[in-house]
Amino acid sequence: xxxxxxxxxxxxxxxxxxxxxxxxxxxxxxxxxxxxxxxxxxxxxxxxxxxxxxxxxxxxxxxxxxxxxxxxxxxxxxxxxxxxxxxxxxxxxxxxxxxxxxxxxxxxxxxxxxxxxxxxxxxxxxxxxxxxxxxxxxxxxxxxxxxxxxxxxxxxxxxxxxxxxxxxxxxxxxxxxxxxxxxxxxxxxxxxxxxxxxxxxxxxxxxxxxxxxxxxxxxxxxxxxxxxxxxxxxxxxxxxxxxxxxxxxxxxxxxxxxxxxxxxxxxxxxxxxxxxxxxxx
Numbered sequence: 482x483x484x485x486x487x488x489x490x491x492x493x494x495x496x497x498x499x500x501x502x503x504x505x506x507x508x509x510x511x512x513x514x515x516x517x518x519x520x521x522x523x524x525x526x527x528x529x530x531x532x533x534x535x536x537x538x539x540x541x542x543x544x545x546x547x548x549x550x551x552x553x554x555x556x557x558x559x560x561x562x563x564x565x566x567x568x569x570x571x572x573x574x575x576x577x578x579x580x581x582x583x584x585x586x587x588x589x590x591x592x593x594x595x596x597x598x599x600x601x602x603x604x605x606x607x608x609x610x611x612x613x614x615x616x617x618x619x620x621x622x623x624x625x626x627x628x629x630x631x632x633x634x635x636x637x638x639x640x641x642x643x644x645x646x647x648x649x650x651x652x653x654x655x656x657x658x659x660x661x662x663x664x665x666x667x668x669x670x671x672x673x674x675x676x677x678x679x680x681x682x683x684x685x686x687x688x689x690x691x692x693x694x695x696x697x698x699x700x701x702x703x704x705x706x707x708x709x710x711x712x713x714x715x716x717x718x719x720x721x722x723x724x725x726x727x728x729x730x731x732x733x734x735x736x737x738x739x740x741x742x743x744x745x746x747x748x749x750x751x752x753x754x755x756x757x758x759x760x761x762x
Contacts, residue, residue, distance in 0.1 A: 483691075483731040485549065485658065486605070487757040488523035488750040490694070490742040500747035511545055518546040521753060523553065523605055525740050528564075530555040530610075533587065534594030543601035551605030552693070553620060553638070553738060554595050559587050561622065563612050588631055599635075605738060606636040606690060607664065613677060616643040617651055629662035630716060638692040638738075640667035647682050659686035665693070668730075670723065672698040683726050691730040693723065695752065697743030712745040715752040717759070724759050 491497065503513055517524060526542075534554060542552060559565040563707065571590060574583050598604040609628060615621055625639075639659055641647070647657045659666050665687040669679050678761060685691055698715030704710070723739075730737045739756060741749040 482728075483735045483737055485727060485731050485737045485739060485760055486521075486523040487753050488521040488525070488741075489737040489744075489753050490740050491527050491744060491749075492517040493526050493528070494744045494749075496744060496746050497594040497750065498568075501749040502750055511541075514542065514545050518550050520750075522549055523551050523738055523740070525553040525555060525742075527555050529594070530558055530589075531567065533557050533590050534585065536593055536597055537597060539597040543603045545595055546603065551603050552598055553605045553608050553740065554598070555608045555610065557587060557591050557705065559584065560591060560628070561609050561611050562615055605736075606638045606692065607632065608638050608640065608667070608692070609664075610640040610667075611642060613642045615641065616645050618656065625662055625664075626659060629664070636665070636690060637663070638665040638667050638690065640669065640692075640694060641679070642677070644677065644679050647680055652682065652684065656686050658686075663687060665689070665729075665734075668693045668700070668718075668726070669696060670694070671696045672700055674702065681722075681726070683730055685730065685733045687734065689735045690737045691734045692740070693727060693730070694714065695723075695739075695741045695743060697745070697748075702703045711743050712748075714745070714748045715743065715755070717742075717755070720737040720752065720756050720759055723756070727760060 498513070503516055507513055507516055537684065540636070558569070570583065595604055595607065600754055644649045645651060656666065666684045668679060668683040668691070670693070671678055683691070695715065697711050698719070699710055699713050727737055727739060743749050743752060
């Protein structure tokens with residue numbers, strides 16, 4: 482049976498910090514991370530999607546967390562084909578996100594930014610969450626193969642947001658492509674029956690890792706504010722649906738990452754705590 486790590490997709494989210502989950506007065510960044518790492522063994526870094534991670538911060542995160550704690554780091558927007566404003570590019574780079582020289586430099590800086598976590602054994606995975614318009618086809622296959630070449634030796638997980646990737650007649654091909662690239666497939670929980678809903682499939686494409694991300698079941702997914710899209714508190718019945726699925730993943734992989742992204746107050750940490758209890762039973 483593989484190891485199952487449960488946590489959340491941020492420890493610095495504004496609504497979590499303001500929810501009262503952290504002890505009163507624990508506003509210092511170091512104290513918050515130490516408090517979080519005393520209760521969970523994994524967290525996702527989502528800030529790296531908006532700005533390239535820095536070596537200094539990665540080094541501090543490694544120092545402030547105990548042995549066995551890992552970080553899943555979300556890939557910078559440019560690296561997953563998302564629209565990236567020139568102002569988000571590092572100083573000194575030309576304001577042209579389509580310039581291959583810019584892409585090469587961004588890859589290099591991203592790699593340098595996560596290197597302290599890799600050296601310390603704290604890099605759980607680099608998450609590539611592709612945009613809703615990234616759909617199956619030759620161009621996307623080429624893009625994934627290029628990502629595989631750039632990330633050789635890294636632990637990588639991939640989340641698709643276009644439902645065609647996991648429709649019944651496409652699933653085997655998708656799983657085969659991820660397996661060829663050495664990428665772990667990300668299973669998702671989200672509101673069913675929406676146009677952009679992905680089915681709760683749990684393919685294993687990498688023997689070392691499987692990932693499940695819980696986005697909440699808000700009907701506002703894809704619309705409205707961030708709070709509207711992710712506002713959901715999981716109940717026990719919804720969590721129990723996933724317990725046998727997660728256990729089956731753990732039977733086939735060395736490690737399973739279970740991460741809650743329903744960032745509304747303390748909803749994510751409470752769901753993670755409860756899911757951990759249910760899995761332990």
